Amino acid sequence: MSRFLRFLVVFVIFFHLVAFIGEVFLWMYPSVHEFSLKRLDVPVDVGLYEQALILKTLFVNQGFYNLFVACGGILGFWMRVNGFKQSGDVLLAYMCLFAVGAGVVLLFTTRAYIPGVLQSLPALIALMLMYRNSSSESDV
Numbered sequence: 203m204s205r206f207l208r209f210l211v212v213f214v215i216f217f218h219l220v221a222f223i224g225e226v227f228l229w230m231y232p233s234v235h236e237f238s239l240k241r242l243d244v245p246v247d248v249g250l251y252e253q254a255l256i257l258k259t260l261f262v263n264q265g266f267y268n269l270f271v272a273c274g275g276i277l278g279f280w281m282r283v284n285g286f287k288q289s290g291d292v293l294l295a296y297m298c299l300f301a302v303g304a305g306v307v308l309l310f311t312t313r314a315y316i317p318g319v320l321q322s323l324p325a326l327i328a329l330m331l332m333y334r335n336s337s338s339e340s341d342v
Contacts, residue, residue, distance in 0.1 A: 203282070203335070204331070204335075206331070207328055207331045207332065207335070210324045210325070210327055210328040210331070211275060211278075211279075211294055211297075211298065211328050213324045214275060214297065214298055214301050214321075214324055214325045214328065215272045215275040215276060215297070216272075217301070217320060217321055217324075218268040218269070218271045218272035218275075218301070219268070219269070219272045221264075221265065221268040222265045222266065222268040222269040222272065223265075224265070225261045225262065225264050225265030225268065226261075226262050226265035226266065226269075229254065229258055229261050229262070229265075230254060230255075230258065232250075232251070235250060235251075235253075235254035235257075235261075236250050236254075238261075238314070239253050239254060239257075240313075241312050241313045241314035241317075242312050242313075242314075243312065243313055271297055271300050271301065271304075272297075274293050274296060274297040274300075275293070275294055275297040277290075277293055278290045278291070278292075278293030278294035278296075278297065279294070281293065282294075291332065291336075294328075294332070295329060295332050297325075298325040298326075298328045298329045298332070299325075299329060301321055301322060301324075301325035302322045302325045302326045302329065304321060304322070305318045305319070305320075305321035305322025305323070305325065306318070306322055308321060308322075309322065
């Protein structure tokens with residue numbers, strides 16, 4: 203695994219860990235929920251604090267989803283280091299595939315363009331590099 207590919211995969215893991223922390227532990231801080239809710243562009247006549255309170259349980263659930271995605275990547279690295287390279291690579295690719303899918307959904311359903319690109323683009327590049335690496339290894 204190249205240094206650049208490793209950087210991309212670690213970035214994907216880090217992104218999901220930060221999302222977990224923000225959505226689970228920091229959600230009710232105005233700067234956190236206002237950043238997210240303004241990008242959802244929900245046409246309701248309810249203040250941002252009230253929206254945050256109503257959506258808190260959903261964002262906690264979403265935060266744990268992000269944690270589990272990151273754990274898949276961490277486990278993938280652990281497996282690679284401990285001699286289970288193919289299984290580790292499958293987990294890393296699966297994590298990246300989830301990140302691309304979630305990022306694309308975020309891009310098409312909200313105005314959270316920067317977070318959507320940060321979630322999907324590094325994971326997509328990592329997937330392409332993994333595919334290229336696997337193709338060149340199978341040619342040997």
